[in-house]
Amino acid sequence: MRRVTLGTNGPEVGVQGLGCMGMNEFYGEIRGTATRAESLAVMSRALELGVTLFDTADAYGWGANEELLGSFLKLGHRDQVVTATKFGLVPTAGTPGRRKIRGDAAYVRQACEASLRRLGVETIDLYYMHRRDMHIPIEETVGAMAELVAAGKIRHLGMSEATAAELRAATAVHPIAVLQSEWSVFSRDIEDGPVQAARELGVALVPYSPLGRGLLTGGFRSTDDLPAGDLRRSHPRFMGHNASINVALLAPVRSLARAHAATPAQIALAWVQHRADSWGLTVVPVPGSQEVRQVEENAAAAELKLNAEELAVLEPLAARVAGDRYADMSHTSARRT
Structure with missing residues (x-):
């Protein structure tokens, strides 16, 4: 895989x-x-295919996901994997599923130590502010992250769902390597501000949910396809009439997939790479994979080329998507301009 x-x-x-x-x-x-x-097995196969950026967060399973990645690193893979994790989302006591956001310096240090312990590493390669704490100056949060770099606890800084102004303010404190935000054929709101700022500042893009949380794989038909407990049941794009509209929007994606003997997911991932090229940006999407076949399918998309006419077919889709990305968009860059 190209690096x-x-x-x-x-x-x-x-x-x-x-x-x-x-x-x-x-x-x-x-x-x-x-x-x-x-x-x-998925992690092992990903490495074999040249996938080296492994993305997690302390909020995923409230530490369990970091521990899982840590167990893989202990199998002799530490030097092969670039570990990326995040801090800032904190469970609310007595309210399952509810979270608050913290970005005060004391918490940044506390969260980093806990992540280091769960991952079983001495240094985190890429450490993200998961969401901005609007009650704390961004200079305090990024300043604390910079201190962790100086202490050898982390190597590089990242921000997730940051606005253009927040990205510029953070960069004034310490270099930011990566902006992670949702970016896909169906989600393009970061192109209105954050993408321009990233290009100006030399910041790379790491799109999360490049497959629209499964919408763009072609496997989703209605909310009934989602198991009980699936968080997507509360996401507007997967609910009721919105779901029907969004599934219908996949028709051109499916058509292109047939033309390339590919899958809809591969077309969606190829679009992200082409869109980034048009902006002159370095981009490394992080699609989720729970099965070996998925990671193989996704990795193959890195070599898929779409021509100008094919890209034009996909151009209008995002504007036609029904529903917001989240039920509460207040902590996304799209609503904090």
Whole structure:
């Protein structure tokens, strides 16, 4: 797999990464999350294919996902994997499923130490502010992250769902290697501000949910397809009439997939790479994979080429998508301009 450098002086990684979140949480309790053996097999196959950026967070399974990745690193893979994790989302006591956001310096240090322990590493390669704490100056949060770099606890800084102004303010404190935000054929709101700022500042893009949380794989037909406990049941794009509209929008994606003897997911991932090229950006999407076949399918998309006419067919889709990305968009860059 082709390799790229994240940011001006960030780590070198394969042009596609691996999202680990779904291995522990959020996508259902019937099929449930992948078993530990399945997850380790996915990680192993990803490495064989040249995927080296492994994305997790302390909020995924409230530490369980970091521990899972840590168990893989202990199998002799530490030097092969660029570990990326996040801080900032904190469970609310007595209210299951509810979270608050913290970005005060004391919490940044506390969260980092806990992540280091769960991952079983001395240094985190890429450490993200998961969401901005609006009650704390961004200079305090990023300043605390910079202190952790100086202490050798982390190597590079990232921000998730940051606005253009927040990205610029953070960069004034310490270089930022990566901006992670949702970006896909169906979700393009970061192109109105954050993408321009990233290009100006030499920041790489790591799109999460490049497959629209499964919408763009072609496997979703209605909310009834989602198991009990699946977080997507509360996402507007997967609910009721919105779901019907969005499934119908896949027709041109399916058509292109047939023309390329590919899958809809591969077309969606290829679009992200082409769109980033048009902006002059380095991009490493992190699609989630719970099965070996999925990581193989996703990795193959890194070599898929779409021509100008094909890209034009996909151009209008995002404007036609029904429903917001989240039920509460207040903590996304799209609503904090």
